Amino acid sequence: MTVGSLVQASLASCRDVTVVYGEGEAAVRALADVSLAIGNGERVALLGRSGSGKTTLLHVLGGLVEPTAGEITLRGQPLSSLDRAARGAVRAHGIAYVFQGANLLPYFTAAENVAFAAHVAPNGAGPELEPEALLELVGLAAKVDHLPAELSGGEAQRVALARALAQRPKLLLCDEPTGHLDSDTAQRVLDLIDALQAEFGFALVVATHDVDVAERLDRRLELEDGVVLGEQSR
Ligand SMILES: Nc1ncnc2c1ncn2[C@@H]1O[C@H](COP(=O)(O)OP(=O)(O)OP(=O)(O)O)[C@@H](O)[C@H]1O
Ligand SMILES: [Mg+2]
Known part of the structure; x- marks a missing residue:
């Protein structure tokens, strides 16, 4: 398979992507010539120290940040x-x-937060699920009418997962999904992501400092100063 056809076949890819924030002396090169491709259903971890470029890479892959140089291809486009x-x-x-x-x-209930995402992205892939059904799936049937301020950190993170699923994504990008959670709650959120990924089959890219989180995934990319140092697969 040529590099070109690999890029075409993948769900999301970046080729020679550089991101520079700011200008002149204040310019920061957050990514430097990064090339990678994420296939359908793949589960990828982005590892690296604080400031190594993980969030920036998630943002360019999701089309939220435009690269300074290079090309992002999403679903062949x-x-x-x-x-x-x-x-x-x-x-x-x-x-x-x-x-x-x-x-x-903050002023929307759990169910309204989930419904809002479904409203914004009405034509996703896979079956449509009601907000209440999604909240039940993440174990929050009893909290559908609660406001975010009335939820614990782990519960809020599970609402965020339900909200992401309401978009019926083919690619789920998670930035430190367990960063603020204690280790038990973090394990439960990760188990939930695993179970949902097995059921819905979306590709998953997770930025994390946590090696335990990364080891649960199929591919691990190590970033340093905006460069992909290496990759491990299992
Ligand atoms: N909007 C911005 N303007 C200027 N510099 C930025 C901006 N966002 C990020 N940076 C810089 O780009 C580099 C990469 O940041 P990024 O947020 O991608 O790192 P990260 O690996 O996600 O870090 P962390 O683990 O702390 O979340 C850092 O040097 C950061 O200071
Ligand atoms: Mg980050």
Whole structure:
């Protein structure tokens, strides 16, 4: 298989991607010539020290940050070939995020947070599930009417997962999904991500400092100063 056909066959890929934030003396090169491809259903960990570029790589893969150089291809579409609206549509209909710290809308209940995501991305892949059914799936049937301030950290993180699933993604990008959780709760959230991935079959990219989290996944990419140092698969 040629590199070109690999990129075409993959769900998301970046080729020679460089991201520079800021200009002149203040410029920071967060990614330098990164190339990788994520296939359907693959489970990939991004490891690396704080500041190594993990979040930036998730953001460019999700089309949230435009690379300074290089190309992002999502589901066969080079993003540079699309206008802003088409780019948003490719993103919304295939890619979901779980941000560090959940990022729920504070004045919406758990069910409304989930419903909002389904409303924003109505044409995703796979079966449509009601917000209440998704919250039941993540073990929160009793909390559907609770506001984020009335949830624990682990519960909020599970609402964030339910919200991501409401988009019926083909690619789920998780930024430190267990960063703020104690180790027991973290294990439960990770078990849940595993179970949901097995059921729904989305590809998963997880940025993490935690080697235990990374070891649960199939591929591990190690970043340092914006460069992919190496890759391990199992
Ligand atoms: N919006 C921004 N403006 C300027 N510099 C930024 C911006 N976002 C990130 N950076 C810089 O880019 C580099 C990579 O940051 P990034 O957030 O991708 O790292 P990370 O690996 O996710 O770190 P952490 O583990 O702390 O979350 C860092 O040097 C950071 O200071
Ligand atoms: Mg980060």
